[in-house]
Amino acid sequence: MDKKALEALLKDMTIEEKVMQLVQIPGSEYEADAEITGVERGQVKDNVKRLAGSTLGIWGAKRLRKIQEQYMKEHPHHIPLMFMLDVIHGHKTVLPCPLGQGAAFDPEAVRKGAEMQAREAAADGVHATFSPMADLCRDARWGRIMESTGEDKLLNSRMAAAMVEGYQGKDRKDPEHIAACVKHFAAYGAAEGGRDYNNTELSEHTLREHYLRSYGEAIKKDPAMVMTSFNSINGIPATGSTFLMKKILREEFGFQGVLISDWGAVGEMINHGYAEDMKDAALKGMLAGVDIDMCSGCYSTHLEELVNTGAVSVEMLDAAVLRVLNMKNDLGLFEDPYRGCNAETGPVITEEGRQLAREAVAASLVLLENKDKTLPLRKDKIAFIGPFADTKRLQSAWAFSGEDENTVTVWEAASEIYAPENRKVAAGCTMMDQDAVTARGICHVENWQQENDRLLAEAVRTAEWADTVVLCLGEDSTQSGEATSKASLKLPAVQRDLLRAIRKTGKKIVTLIFTGRPLELEEVRDLSDALMICWLPGTEGGHGVMDILTGKCAPSGRLPVSFPYTVGQEPLHYDVYPTGRPKPVNGPFEYTSRYLDCENGALYPFGYGLSYTDFAYSDPKLSAQKMTDAETITASITVRNTGDRRGGVTVQLYIRDVTGSRVRPVRELADFKKITLDPGTEETVSFTIKEEMLRFWTAGEKWASEPGKFLVWICNDSNDGQPLEFQLVKAKGE
Ligand code: BGC
Secondary structure, eight states, rough: OOHHHHHHHHHHSSSHHHHTTTTTEEEGGTTOOOOOOOOOOOOOOHHHHHSSEEEEEEEEEHHHHHHHEEEEHHTTTTTEEEEEOOSSSSSSBOOHHHHHHHTTTTTTHHHHHHHHHHHHHHHHOEEOOHHHHOOOOTTTTTTTGGGGGSSHHHHHHHHHHHHHHHHSSOTTTTTOOOOEEEEETGGGGOOOGGTOOOOOOOOOHHHHITTTHHHHHHTTTOOOOEESSEEEEETTGGGOHIIIIIIIIIIISSSOOOEOOOOTTOOOOOOOOOSSSHHHHHHHHHHHOOOOBSSHHHHHHHHHHHHHHTTOOHHHHHHHHHHHHHHHHTTTTTTTTTTTTOOOOOOEEEHHHHHHHHHHHHHHHEEEGGGGGGOOOOSSSSESSSSTTOSSSOOOTTTTTSGGOOOOHHHHHHHSSSSSSGEEEEEOSSOOOTTTEEEEEEEOOTTTTHHHHHHHHHHHHHEEEEEEEEEEEEEEEEGSSSSOOOSSSSOOOHHHHHHHHHHHTTTTEEHHHSSSSSSOOOHHHOOOOOEEOOOOOOOTTTHHHHHHHTSSSOOOOSSSBBBOOOOOGGOOOOOOOOSSSSSSSSSSTTSSSOOOSSSSSSSTTTOOBBBBSSOOOOOOOEEEEEETOOOOOEEEEEEEEEEEEEEEEEEEEEEESSSSSSSSSSSSEEEEEEEOOOTEEEEEEEEEEOOGGGGGETTSSSSOOSSEEEEEEESSTTTOOOEOOOOEEOOOOO
C-alpha cells in the first residue's frame, strides 16, 4: 500500500478503531493454550478482541491463519492482525541462550543465527519477535542476565545490531524475515540489588555512556519496534518517561518505528505510584509516546475517552496509529496478511539449522581450567555424571516455542562417539535442592533424600569404574530468565555434595557448568581438573559440547561477563571507575579501596577463556604516539600458535582515557577480533583507533573526546597485558 492509501485508510477509521490499533492482547484470547508471559489482566471485551491491532505469545501456521481469516472478516477496514512472539534464541532450532552467544564474540554468527530464527518463526505465522534484549547487565543476581549478551557495551552493541539485521534482513516484506524489537528501554539491567522489576538509580553520564549505548547502536539498524522497560529510572517509570522516550529515543536516536510497552507496564505505573488510576496511566503512556499498550488494558478502556475530552490530541493518536499501520505495511501484511505462510507447512528443523546451532554451541563454550591438559578427552573409560548429563532441558525459559524432545543431550552425543563398554551415565543427584524456588513455583520431590542417597551411591560406583568423569552440573533453566533474581550464586547444595563425593574417588574430573548466569565456582575450580562453562546451549547442546570435549573443535569462547568469587562482589564488571585510593598491586593495602575478605576483581574476568593450544603474543605496537581528531592510529600485535593443535583466540583492544573532565573507566573494550590459527602459524591483528572511539559524555554534557593521554592494551582478557600510550592532540578550535 502506498503512503497516500495508508493515510486515506487512517482518515476513514473511527476513533475506536484507531485506539484499538494501539492495543495488544494476549494470544490466549484467541487460543486457550497460548504462552502467557505476564500477569493476566482479566477478560478482554468482545469489541477489543475484534479490533485489537496485535496479539502475542501464539504461533503455528495453521492456527494463526485461521485466526487471521476470522479477524479480517470481522474488522471494519479488514486491517490485518499482527502476531508477535518472544523468539529469543530459537523458534524450533534453539541456539545457545544470548549470554552464550555473547561468549562467542562473533557478531556475524549471531546475525546468521537470528536469520534462522526469523525463517522458522515466519514459517509459523509470526510477524515480529521481542528481541534483541540490549540491556547491559553487571549483576549476576538478576536472572535476566541470561537474556543479554553480557556486561560490556561494545560487545552488546555489536550483538544487538547483528540480531536486528538477522531478524529483519534487507527487506522487511521478505516473508522469511520478521520485525525486530529492541528491548527493554532503558537500563532494565541495572535493577537495584539485582531484583527484577526494581528501581534503577543512574547518573545521566553512566546512563548515556554505558547503559544506553547498545540500544542506540541496535536502533541504527532500523528495528521495527522498541519496547519500554518495567523499571523506574531516577524515580520515573521508564514507560512514562518523556526524557527517555521523547528526548533520547525519538529525538537523539531518531527512532521512527513503533514503541511498545512491556507486558502490563502502562498499568504498572499505578503500582509505581506514578499514575493515579488506569485512565491516568493511559494518559501518561501516551504523553511519553508509547504507541502500543501490551496487555494492561489501559488504552483499550480509557484512550478513546482521553481523545474525546481533548486530553490526548487526535494528532497524537493519529501519529501513533500511523506508525503501527506503517509497520504492518512494511511487513507486506496489506498485500498478504499471511505473508506466504502456508497452513500445511510449518517450520521444520533442518540439518542445516542443526549444523548452525551445533557450531554456535561449540563457539560459545568457555574453557576456564585445563590442568595437565586433561582435555581433550582421551579414549578412556568415561563416566557422564550429574543432572545435566542426560537431560533434554538444555534451553532457557525463553525458548518456549522450541520442543525439548528435539534436544540432543550430552549423553546421547557421547553415545554416538564412544563404544558402550567405554561409557556410562548416572544422574548423581536431583537437579535442585529440595523445595528450591523457581520462576514456576516450588520444586518439591517426594522421598527426595532417599532418591538422592540412591543416585549418589550409583554415581560413585560409576565414577570408580571410569578413568575420567565428565561431571555435568548447573542451574536449572527455570532459575534464570524473568523473575528469577537470586541472592546466592552457588550451585545447589546437592550438586556440590556430588562433586565432593566424586573427587574422593580420585578420578579425573571435567566439570561442565550449564547456566544462564555467572556462578560462584571457586570450590568447583579447586576440585576439578578441567572446567568449562556451557551456558544453556539449546537443541544441539550435546553435540556442540562433545565436539569441544573430544577436540573435534577448538574451544574459543570468552566470558562475556565476570564470574565472581562471591555474590557479595555483585554488581561486578571490569570497566569500573577509578578511585582516589586504588588498591596497589603489592601492598600496603590498608586504607585502600578493597574488600578485607576477598579480591576486588573477578575469579574469572570478562574476556577470559582458554584454548587447547598455546599462543605467543609479540610486543604490541602503535603506529604513532600522537593523533589529531582527523588522524587514526593502528594498534597491532602478532599472535603465534606455538602449540600442536589448531586454536581460536579473541584478541581484545582496550583503551583508557587517563584524565578527563569526568573520571573515565579503568579500561574499556574498544574492539576485538577472533582468529583461528594452525600450529606453527601466526597472524598480525590490527585495530584502527579513531577519535570517535575516544568520546564520552563530558562534564560539558556533550559527546566529545578530550585531548590528553590514553592507554591501550591489546590482550587476552580485561585483566591482562601491559599498556602502551598515545596522546590525542586537538587543533585550535576543536
Ligand atoms: C518480558 C518481555 C517480553 C514480554 C512479552 C515480558 O514479561 O519482560 O521481555 O517480551 O513479556 O512476552
